Amino acid sequence: MDTELFSRFNAWIDAHFEELLSDLEGLIRIPSVARYDDEKTPYGPECLRVLNHMRGLAARYGLISRSVDERCAVISNAPVADGICLWNHLDVVPAGEGWTYTAPFEPKRVGDYLIGRGAGDNKGPAVAGLYILRMFNELGVSLKHSLSLCLGTDEETRMSDVIHYAKTQPAAKLNLVADSAFPVCFAEKGIIEADIISNEALDEIAEFSAGMASNIVPDSAFMRLCTPLCDQPLPEAERVKAQSAADGITLRASGLAAHSAHPENGVNAIHELTGYALKALTLSPAARRALEFFTAINDDTKGTALGIESGDAVSGQTTCAGTMARMEGQRPVLRVNIRYAVTLKGGELLDLMNEACRKNGCTLLNVHLNEANYFPPENPVVNALTRVFNDISGLDKQPYAMGGGTYARKLPNAVAYGLGGLPVPETDLFAPGHGGAHQADEGLYLPNFKTAIGILAMAILEADGALA
Numbered sequence: 001m002d003t004e005l006f007s008r009f010n011a012w013i014d015a016h017f018e019e020l021l022s023d024l025e026g027l028i029r030i031p032s033v034a035r036y037d038d039e040k041t042p043y044g045p046e047c048l049r050v051l052n053h054m055r056g057l058a059a060r061y062g063l064i065s066r067s068v069d070e071r072c073a074v075i076s077n078a079p080v081a082d083g084i085c086l087w088n089h090l091d092v093v094p095a096g097e098g099w100t101y102t103a104p105f106e107p108k109r110v111g112d113y114l115i116g117r118g119a120g121d122n123k124g125p126a127v128a129g130l131y132i133l134r135m136f137n138e139l140g141v142s143l144k145h146s147l148s149l150c151l152g153t154d155e156e157t158r159m160s161d162v163i164h165y166a167k168t169q170p171a172a173k174l175n176l177v178a179d180s181a182f183p184v185c186f187a188e189k190g191i192i193e194a195d196i197i198s199n200e201a202l203d204e205i206a207e208f209s210a211g212m213a214s215n216i217v218p219d220s221a222f223m224r225l226c227t228p229l230c231d232q233p234l235p236e237a238e239r240v241k242a243q244s245a246a247d248g249i250t251l252r253a254s255g256l257a258a259h260s261a262h263p264e265n266g267v268n269a270i271h272e273l274t275g276y277a278l279k280a281l282t283l284s285p286a287a288r289r290a291l292e293f294f295t296a297i298n299d300d301t302k303g304t305a306l307g308i309e310s311g312d313a314v315s316g317q318t319t320c321a322g323t324m325a326r327m328e329g330q331r332p333v334l335r336v337n338i339r340y341a342v343t344l345k346g347g348e349l350l351d352l353m354n355e356a357c358r359k360n361g362c363t364l365l366n367v368h369l370n371e372a373n374y375f376p377p378e379n380p381v382v383n384a385l386t387r388v389f390n391d392i393s394g395l396d397k398q399p400y401a402m403g404g405g406t407y408a409r410k411l412p413n414a415v416a417y418g419l420g421g422l423p424v425p426e427t428d429l430f431a432p433g434h435g436g437a438h439q440a441d442e443g444l445y446l447p448n449f450k451t452a453i454g455i456l457a458m459a460i461l462e463a464d465g466a467l468a
Helices: 003-028 045-060 119-139 160-168 269-280 285-297 346-359 380-393 446-466
Strands: 064-068 072-076 084-089 108-110 113-115 147-152 174-177 184-188 190-198 205-210 220-225 240-245 248-254 319-328 331-340 362-370 400-402 414-417 443-445
Touching (some): 045 119, 072 119, 072 160, 084 446, 113 119, 119 147, 119 443, 119 446, 147 160, 190 285, 220 269, 269 285, 269 319, 285 331, 331 346, 380 414, 443 446
Parallel strands (some): 084 174
Antiparallel strands (some): 064 072, 184 414, 205 220, 205 319, 220 248, 319 331
């Protein structure tokens, strides 16, 4: 590694870090949650606004930018983005509730953290990529391959942005997706999202709702039953508040939000609610059957009730969480989010899920299957990227597989690389269920962020040399 150049990078980053954070705060203020009900834009006006805002920053810093049908933006040091492409996304998950220090789209620095929706996932890394392109230009760094920053606005929901990009744009020799942890993520589990709906109408359940997005373990859930269905006073519960009136019963459950790639880190409010209803209320046989199945699905995070408990040596245990709930007419619906081991076949898992649903009086609908990603870990690029991280961080980490889903699964020649994974000191700043990606008080730890920018810059140089 060129230590003299690394020192120059660090000096440049130090000199421009406050400017970088100001640009990041401007992006966080744009509530770029993707939506699909606007005829004039692919993902809604805020997602288009955030793309245009980023392109404006690129123009300010003398970089080339273009729009890919208002779905993605490409910022580059060359007209054709076919060498090394950094990938980030500018859309965010919904704001959610329970923010402590600031409103979700009003960024605020608290201690060594910048707090705001998208600070870490993924606007911070996106601005880091922009500043690396700017830094290379201003310091006169030359590469064998073109360097581009590709930015999407539908990553959190459908990834239709990157699918469109891959169909219409030249393929890069290497795609580096900065939306994970260091060092190299060479494999991403497959993802199944699907609705499970009761086959029978349930007269007694008037409302059933939970969840902001499929990829978030819900921290709240609500049910309203239209008739009093309890033979005795409603019992108290730590996470469920129950109220009984002449016209029915309402249940409100609380949990802890977590990314659905790691559902074991959260407390699923749907599970708290359905479990309480089964214990405390006198339900019809049809309602009891449906809620027993929904509860069983969330009894563990392995998919046991759906018959899909499995794993492999490459990527570990398959995970499953029921993350959203709603009523469709008089029938309750549970949406599940599954991250399955990379050596498994999604179609075979769906067969098992369909059979489990049939046995429990339900039907599987609205299935979205996202196949796993695998990049050979013996590729010399993987070794180069890992070596840079370990040399700079002083750690000894190895390439890994994960349950999270990034753009890497939709692109050829793609791995996820950073900007997380550096040790973070313990803090009492965040309550449980706060501070992480997809959680309230989403926070970016600024000392690590600054270090990670230098790592990514040096990794690009090493990858440039390792590519043919």
